Amino acid sequence: MGKIKKSKPKSKSTNINQGIFLNKQVGQHVLKNPLILQTIVDKAALKSTDIVLEVGPGTGNLTIKLLEQCKKVVACELDTRLSAELIKRVQGTPYQNKLEIIHGNVLKIDLPYFDVCVANLPYQISSPFIFKLLLHRPIFKYAVLMFQKEFAQRLTAKPGDKLYCRLSVNTQILARIDHLMKVGKNNFKPPPKVESSVVRIQPKNPAPTINFQEWDGLLRIAFNRKNKTLSAIFKQSGILSLIEKNYGVHCSFNNIPVPKDFNMKDFVIKLLEDNDFAASRARTMEINDFLGLLQLFNNNGIHFG
Missing domain, CATH: 1.10.8.480 (Helicase, Ruva Protein; domain 3)
Known part of the structure; x- marks a missing residue:
């Protein structure tokens, strides 16, 4: 009888690019489809004078396209392995001096000055981050963000909709929110368990005077x-x-x-x-x-x- 091969236990991480492992449990899903990436950048309508805040840049697929369009990208990344990979990608290129990386948890740091926020967010921080963003001063121009599909539907829900909730009202009093596009799970590596959506969030200026x-x-x-x-x-x-x-x-x-x-x-x-x-x-x-x-x-x- 031949030897019985023992099956290897499933890993919670996925190998990508030169030995880098992505941890799905903390929302590390790399957007790999170049057409989707370009569409997000196009929807952001960046100017050459814009400073862009990106959260969770990963290995930099979106970051590189942002750097092509704007004055500067300030990327906030918790995982130093991924930020090291991103630094390698821009070394020796015209983008090297246009990229600034902040290491740390974006929920715990003071946000820098920025004009536009563009990000494929880790879905676990969607709710706290959006309120940190909307209460940030000075008011930024707008944000183009990717969320879990149902979360995005809650953001844009209207009175009477099934998903209309406290989140809907809390965000809509502070900003105008528009759904831009759906993004299927197969556009990511590793694929998440849920579908995604991209929304545009434009803070109301002046902000409403409420407690x-x-x-x-x-x-x-x-x-x-x-x-x-x-x-x-x-x-x-x-x-x-x-x-x-x-x-x-x-x-x-x-x-x-x-x-x-x-x-x-x-x-x-x-x-x-x-x-x-x-x-x-x-x-x-x-x-x-x-x-x-x-x-x-x-x-x-x-x-x-």
Whole structure:
């Protein structure tokens, strides 16, 4: 009998280019299709004076095409092996002095100045990165970013859509978001488990004058049960306890006496009913509806920060 060959255990990494291993668990998927890469750069419509921020450049397939179009690329890369490969690619070329690499976790560093952000993001950091980007100052011109398809659909979802959620409202109040293109999983090496999409994000300038912490606090409550009416949501004891505590702080700070028979539940429901919000549901509310609701609550001493 012949010898039985033992099967090798499947690796969580993929070998690419000169012994470099990509770790799928941290979102290392190299976009290999040159037509897709070029289309992304074309959609970015870069000027020769633009400074571009790229996150997760990997081995530099997108970076090289960006360097051809702009003044400078500042690439943020966590993996020093990949950044070393990128440095090799530009050594001795006209692009060498146009590339700056920042080593580190993009969520933990101060973002540099940039005009445009173009990136094939590790999908695990999509949500925290987009808010770090949109709250960054000075305001940049726009970003062209690749996300997991469903995440991109949440970004662009409208009231009434199945995927309309807190993420949709939080990003759309800060920026205009447009879907640009779909990207199939076979355009990557190694292929991810999901399809991807590219979106264009243009921050609103001037930025809306809201307390974002309060705004997000209200949305967390409203979208926790997005199919329920606001009246039903604000009758929940946990939510009433939270806003009653904040109301007490507000009244104390502003020397406002609170009647002994004050009932927060009755107070909130009356506010909602008198202003036609009681039957509203988060899943169908427009941004202006949420703005009006937050203003109504704040004007009556109810806060969510």
